[in-house]
Amino acid sequence: MKELNYNTEDPIAALATGWEESALAVIRTSGIESIELAAAVFSDPDRLLNAAGTTAVYGYIIDPGSGERLDEVVATVFRAPKSYTGENSVEISCHGGIPAVSAVLSSLTGAGFRNAAPGEFTLRAFVNGKLDLTRAEAVHEIVTAKTVKAHSLALNRLSGALERRIDQLKTGILDMISAVELLLDYPEDELDGQAGDYPLNAEDVANLQSAVEKLSDSFRAGKVFRDGVPVALAGRTNAGKSSLFNLLLKEDRAIVSEIHGTTRDYIESWITVKGIPLRIFDTAGLRDSENPIEAEGIKRSGEVIAEAGIVLYLVDSSEGLNAEDAKFIRNFSDPKRLICIWSKVDAASASAPEGFIPLSSLTAEGLGKLEDALSGIALGKKGIEDDVVIDSLRQRDLLNRAAEALLKTKEAVLVEAPLDAVAMELKDALDALGEITGEISSADILNNIFSNFCVGK
Amino acid sequence: MKELNYNTEDPIAALATGWEESALAVIRTSGIESIELAAAVFSDPDRLLNAAGTTAVYGYIIDPGSGERLDEVVATVFRAPKSYTGENSVEISCHGGIPAVSAVLSSLTGAGFRNAAPGEFTLRAFVNGKLDLTRAEAVHEIVTAKTVKAHSLALNRLSGALERRIDQLKTGILDMISAVELLLDYPEDELDGQAGDYPLNAEDVANLQSAVEKLSDSFRAGKVFRDGVPVALAGRTNAGKSSLFNLLLKEDRAIVSEIHGTTRDYIESWITVKGIPLRIFDTAGLRDSENPIEAEGIKRSGEVIAEAGIVLYLVDSSEGLNAEDAKFIRNFSDPKRLICIWSKVDAASASAPEGFIPLSSLTAEGLGKLEDALSGIALGKKGIEDDVVIDSLRQRDLLNRAAEALLKTKEAVLVEAPLDAVAMELKDALDALGEITGEISSADILNNIFSNFCVGK
Numbered sequence: 077m078k079e080l081n082y083n084t085e086d087p088i089a090a091l092a093t094g095w096e097e098s099a100l101a102v103i104r105t106s107g108i109e110s111i112e113l114a115a116a117v118f119s120d121p122d123r124l125l126n127a128a129g130t131t132a133v134y135g136y137i138i139d140p141g142s143g144e145r146l147d148e149v150v151a152t153v154f155r156a157p158k159s160y161t162g163e164n165s166v167e168i169s170c171h172g173g174i175p176a177v178s179a180v181l182s183s184l185t186g187a188g189f190r191n192a193a194p195g196e197f198t199l200r201a202f203v204n205g206k207l208d209l210t211r212a213e214a215v216h217e218i219v220t221a222k223t224v225k226a227h228s229l230a231l232n233r234l235s236g237a238l239e240r241r242i243d244q245l246k247t248g249i250l251d252m253i254s255a256v257e258l259l260l261d262y263p264e265d266e267l268d269g270q271a272g273d274y275p276l277n278a279e280d281v282a283n284l285q286s287a288v289e290k291l292s293d294s295f296r297a298g299k300v301f302r303d304g305v306p307v308a309l310a311g312r313t314n315a316g317k318s319s320l321f322n323l324l325l326k327e328d329r330a331i332v333s334e335i336h337g338t339t340r341d342y343i344e345s346w347i348t349v350k351g352i353p354l355r356i357f358d359t360a361g362l363r364d365s366e367n368p369i370e371a372e373g374i375k376r377s378g379e380v381i382a383e384a385g386i387v388l389y390l391v392d393s394s395e396g397l398n399a400e401d402a403k404f405i406r407n408f409s410d411p412k413r414l415i416c417i418w419s420k421v422d423a424a425s426a427s428a429p430e431g432f433i434p435l436s437s438l439t440a441e442g443l444g445k446l447e448d449a450l451s452g453i454a455l456g457k458k459g460i461e462d463d464v465v466i467d468s469l470r471q472r473d474l475l476n477r478a479a480e481a482l483l484k485t486k487e488a489v490l491v492e493a494p495l496d497a498v499a500m501e502l503k504d505a506l507d508a509l510g511e512i513t514g515e516i517s518s519a520d521i522l523n524n525i526f527s528n529f530c531v532g533k
Numbered sequence: 534m535k536e537l538n539y540n541t542e543d544p545i546a547a548l549a550t551g552w553e554e555s556a557l558a559v560i561r562t563s564g565i566e567s568i569e570l571a572a573a574v575f576s577d578p579d580r581l582l583n584a585a586g587t588t589a590v591y592g593y594i595i596d597p598g599s600g601e602r603l604d605e606v607v608a609t610v611f612r613a614p615k616s617y618t619g620e621n622s623v624e625i626s627c628h629g630g631i632p633a634v635s636a637v638l639s640s641l642t643g644a645g646f647r648n649a650a651p652g653e654f655t656l657r658a659f660v661n662g663k664l665d666l667t668r669a670e671a672v673h674e675i676v677t678a679k680t681v682k683a684h685s686l687a688l689n690r691l692s693g694a695l696e697r698r699i700d701q702l703k704t705g706i707l708d709m710i711s712a713v714e715l716l717l718d719y720p721e722d723e724l725d726g727q728a729g730d731y732p733l734n735a736e737d738v739a740n741l742q743s744a745v746e747k748l749s750d751s752f753r754a755g756k757v758f759r760d761g762v763p764v765a766l767a768g769r770t771n772a773g774k775s776s777l778f779n780l781l782l783k784e785d786r787a788i789v790s791e792i793h794g795t796t797r798d799y800i801e802s803w804i805t806v807k808g809i810p811l812r813i814f815d816t817a818g819l820r821d822s823e824n825p826i827e828a829e830g831i832k833r834s835g836e837v838i839a840e841a842g843i844v845l846y847l848v849d850s851s852e853g854l855n856a857e858d859a860k861f862i863r864n865f866s867d868p869k870r871l872i873c874i875w876s877k878v879d880a881a882s883a884s885a886p887e888g889f890i891p892l893s894s895l896t897a898e899g900l901g902k903l904e905d906a907l908s909g910i911a912l913g914k915k916g917i918e919d920d921v922v923i924d925s926l927r928q929r930d931l932l933n934r935a936a937e938a939l940l941k942t943k944e945a946v947l948v949e950a951p952l953d954a955v956a957m958e959l960k961d962a963l964d965a966l967g968e969i970t971g972e973i974s975s976a977d978i979l980n981n982i983f984s985n986f987c988v989g990k
Contacts (some may be wrong), residue, residue: 093557093558093559093629094550094552094554094555094558094629095555098549098551099547099561099676099987102550102626104557129587130591131589132589132590133587134587134612145692146688148692167625167626169559171672171675172549172676173675173676173684174678174679175679175680176675176684197556217556217629219629219633220554221632221633222631222632223632224635227630227632228632231602234605235602244736258725301676461983510754532557
């Protein structure tokens with residue numbers, strides 16, 4: 077039920093690749109007349125107009141007024157419904173220089189394309205039935221994934237794993253609704269041999285409810301893999317924070333650090349442990365360099381520690397615990413977020429106090445234990461149970477609504493409540509699940525979802 | 534004459550789009566077996582293997598070991614010679630997330646592709662006769678162009694304008710060589726009616742020489758459009774430097790500033806005046822914020838002024854010239870690089886001293902004159918005479934060698950020197966021009982050219 081009133085005759089265009097100097101850039105267009113409009117600014121319009129779907133055509137984007145060549149391109153024609161959006165579409169691969177991209181975009185705008193809104197291509201794909209909403213959301217998640225694991229979970233959703241899981245749950249609910257409605261439509265005296273049987277049993281409903289809850293709980297893991305966990309390194313001066321920071325960086329298997337040319341701060345400061353993205357803050361570094369005024373530095377350190385999902389507190393084993401350490405550990409607000417580390421064990425003789433992980437940044441002794449502790453706190457004890465993980469607040473809220481309705485159903489079944497009340501709860505659960513995949517959707521919901529997308533997606 | 538021993542059977546792959554989160558990324562491959570190798574990690578290998586040239590195929594890149602899907606892609610197959618490199622090639626358009634790109638690249642490497650060196654795709658295009666060297670160099674210049682004008686000049690070279698100009702010059706020289714060699718091959722007594730005529734005249738040679746020199750001189754304009762000109766704003770505190778800076782920014786017609794999402798410093802600090810990229814340094818800003826210690830700030834300002842191609846020296850017209858101003862102007866090393874501005878003329882009554890441009894940053898009065906002065910210094914009095922402009926030191930040096938040989942030819946013709954000596958000079962000029970387009974090239978020359986390219990180009 078796609079009720080959205082959406083005008084797909086409106087031709088759109090946007091840069092789909094990164095906005096920086098590079099060998100190539102791709103400008104995506106979509107809309108019923110997109111091939112004709114692109115042909116109007118193409119050096120060989122007939123070849124574009126007559127191109128079969130999924131065919132690449134070499135030529136130039138020109139200024140339609142002066143005929144001046146603006147850039148050399150390869151334009152790939154997609155014909156509805158065989159395109160990303162399900163509409164006619166031309167993807168223009170031009171040179172990746174900033175003026176080249178600008179000139180091609182201007183020419184397309186002049187020809188009648190408007191700049192696409194964030195996520196508008198994917199919104200059209202949804203409106204045209206190419207994707208359900210769980211897959212549409214996965215598109216955004218794939219692009220913003222920080223780690224290989226987050227990418228792989230999102231790709232799994234894009235491939236329809238979540239949609240299929242939701243469909244299974246819906247089938248379970250639909251079967252119950254059918255059983256109930258059969259009795260509602262045909263009073264029991266007409267149904268031979270079933271007279272007196274209540275059509276549902278509470279255990280089946282409870283199983284369904286727990287499957288829905290499990291999916292809702294997977295949000296936490298999804299969020300961890302998507303957003304990562306801020307980790308603060310704390311401890312006295314010379315407790316070994318910087319050495320540990322370097323060790324974690326060195327042992328990092330995140331593919332992003334292997335690629336030549338990634339120099340952004342936001343990438344380099346992500347560290348991956350067991351596929352979980354961790355953003356490490358060295359509070360010592362904060363105090364020493366960013367804030368020359370010591371008092372301000374200490375304040376900032378405190379804020380970082382308060383906001384961190386996990387705090388690593390280091391104590392130099394050759395110095396031993398002192399009053400300052402004891403006070404920090406005793407006063408720490410949430411012991412479940414704290415990992416205490418007995419550092420520099422390569423040099424030390426004193427054995428680690430209870431609850432401390434002995435660690436040497438020199439020999440990497442204890443690193444495995446630290447990684448287990450980090451992933452344990454990040455994902456919870458259970459970790460990820462399967463590869464269908466949700467990654468959107470919207471999905472979680474709807475799953476919770478479905479779980480709530482199933483709980484009420486179960487309670488009604490236990491007391492053999494009137495069947496029309498039971499049917500109403502089951503239908504509410506079904507609606508909530510239907511909203512997840514987008515069977516039921518409003519313009520507001522769609523705007524909410526797609527406005528977070530990047531332009532060109 | 535492509536003498537380079539280059540193994541194009543070696544399959545290469547590289548990311549060709551920007552390395553940042555975006556809707557799409559394109560990974561380019563090339564090499565004789567590139568289609569077969571890409572098919573080995575493609576979800577539907579047969580469709581890729583059987584795809585006609587310039588056809589896009591939808592599918593997944595998979596891990597060939599586990600069969601796990603790594604990303605959803607559209608792979609466009611190009612079959613030799615109809616491809617950028619002239620070889621078989623597959624361009625893979627995947628999601629623009631960092632882990633997606635990494636996973637696809639790893640899979641391709643696992644399948645037997647190696648990472649392409651900078652410029653290697655274009656080098657192959659040259660080796661395979663798809664481009665001459667002037668066009669190959671233009672590819673790099675297009676990508677790194679900072680302004681629409683620089684892009685358009687580079688695109689002109691890519692379209693072959695420079696190659697054609699060089700060919701014209703070569704034809705002129707070849708005609709002269711033919712005339713000389715005719716007489717060398719057939720002693721004059723055998724040629725009826727031409728006995729005693731010297732086969733060349735000095736004016737023709739001089740015309741050719743001056744055409745070569747003009748092309749060589751265009752290097753200056755090319756460099757200005759490519760690299761831009763550093764411009765320093767100087768003057769006493771409150772001379773109006775920041776207001777002028779803001780005015781220049783506001784009046785800037787550079788397309789880059791119109792695009793939503795361009796937040797890089799290096800883009801935002803480029804200003805375009807009459808198509809010329811200018812990098813404006815406000816020395817006041819330097820002194821005030823970047824260097825808290827005043828002495829260091831003054832030293833930095835001095836360095837910026839010394840290195841600037843143009844210095845704008847502002848004097849507040851309401852304050853008038855003082856000894857400090859007079860000293861700066863008198864001591865400035867190269868008056869041709871200095872533009873003196875009589876600022877804040879909206880508020881002032883005193884008329885501008887000789888040689889000063891009266892300017893109001895409030896009303897933009899005088900801005901046109903300032904822009905003329907800026908482009909006059911940047912490009913020289915003559916500006917650009919036509920749209921064939923060279924943009925590489927290599928090209929300029931070879932043009933200078935040709936011009937030198939033509940000068941010697943002219944001198945020899947003037948004294949009716951022996952024809953074999955004249956022929957030798959003419960051939961040297963011809964060789965120099967041939968080297969520009971790459972008819973004559975060595976591995977060293979090619980390495981020099983292509984190592985400046987970005988990867989993926």
